[in-house]
Amino acid sequence: MAGGTIGTHLTIPAKAGDVLVKYAQSYPTGGMLTATQVDPGNSGGTIQAVEIDASIVAADCYVRFWFTNSEPIAAAEAVKLLLKGYGGKKVQYTFGSGVTYTSELWIAVCTTSITGDIAPDEDLAVNILLTPA
Amino acid sequence: MATSYKSSPFSSPALQRYLVKGVEVDENGRVNATGAPGSVYTAHITGGSGQNYVLIWDGTAATTEAAEIVIPSGSGEDLVMYVDKGITCATAITFSASSVPQGGAAPSGNVNVNLFTS
Numbered sequence: 001m002a003g004g005t006i007g008t009h010l011t012i013p014a015k016a017g018d019v020l021v022k023y024a025q026s027y028p029t030g031g032m033l034t035a036t037q038v039d040p041g042n043s044g045g046t047i048q049a050v051e052i053d054a055s056i057v058a059a060d061c062y063v064r065f066w067f068t069n070s071e072p073i074a075a076a077e078a079v080k081l082l083l084k085g086y087g088g089k090k091v092q093y094t095f096g097s098g099v100t101y102t103s104e105l106w107i108a109v110c111t112t113s114i115t116g117d118i119a120p121d122e123d124l125a126v127n128i129l130l131t132p133a
Numbered sequence: 134m135a136t137s138y139k140s141s142p143f144s145s146p147a148l149q150r151y152l153v154k155g156v157e158v159d160e161n162g163r164v165n166a167t168g169a170p171g172s173v174y175t176a177h178i179t180g181g182s183g184q185n186y187v188l189i190w191d192g193t194a195a196t197t198e199a200a201e202i203v204i205p206s207g208s209g210e211d212l213v214m215y216v217d218k219g220i221t222c223a224t225a226i227t228f229s230a231s232s233v234p235q236g237g238a239a240p241s242g243n244v245n246v247n248l249f250t251s
Contacts, residue, residue, distance in 0.1 A: 062201070078233065078234045078235060079203055079234050080203075080205050080234065081203060081204065081205055082200065082201070082202060082203035082234070083202060084201045084202055084220060086218070086221060089218060090218075091216065091217060091218040092216070092217045092218075093214060093215070093216050094214070094215040094216075094217075095212065095213070095214050096212065096213030096214070096215070097211065097212060097213070099204075099212070100207065113199060113200060113201050114198045114199065114200060114203070114234070114235060115198050115199075
């Protein structure tokens with residue numbers, strides 16, 4: 001079982017075809033980081049926005065994205081997109097024309113940015129608005 | 134055109150913002166872009182002739198495999214990223230462009246980066 005859990009894909013009425021992926025990650029202290037498949041389709045898509053809710057997390061965290069058709073080794077495979085979450089805060093990254101990927105989409109949340117494999121100690125949520133191809 | 138950077142402060146009694154313009158940003162990047170701590174609210178990335186990445190650090194060095202933000206940019210792509218709360222850089226705002234997400238390698242083609250910061 002990889003990483004976190006994926007909630008229901010919800011259609012956003014503002015734009016037909018967009019989906020909101022609600023990702024929740026919960027680990028015991030010092031849990032090993034693994035990636036979770038966010039978009040199972042291998043035909044790609046476009047990331048429109050990412051909200052990182054670390055409101056109840058004490059420390060900063062990093063959301064790693066991989067564009068690949070097989071589960072990445074979270075601690076070793078180079079990220080394609082990296083965004084920072086701030087402990088005690090909710091932050092939203094919005095991409096004007098979107099970030100395009102041409103494969104499946106995988107993510108993981110880590111206590112360190114590009115290297116390292118330790119997940120945050122506390123629960124956090126990542127909401128991703130994307131347009132599948 | 135040679136690599137160049139320009140930071141233009143816009144100030145008011147209660148508000149100060151910078152537009153940091155990076156032309157042909159290289160892998161060494163612009164260290165301490167505004168000369169002070171701050172937050173990045175918007176990044177505008179253009180150019181490049183292949184897959185590139187723009188990296189942002191909170192610090193005074195563009196250290197390989199230590200960036201806090203990595204933004205992919207395709208060939209010739211015109212990408213704008215908005216951050217509602219800003220990317221907080223408590224030490225300094227440092228950014229670079231590279232052909233690899235870890236940083237340290239020269240970008241493919243000429244990558245231009247504009248940052249709107251506090």
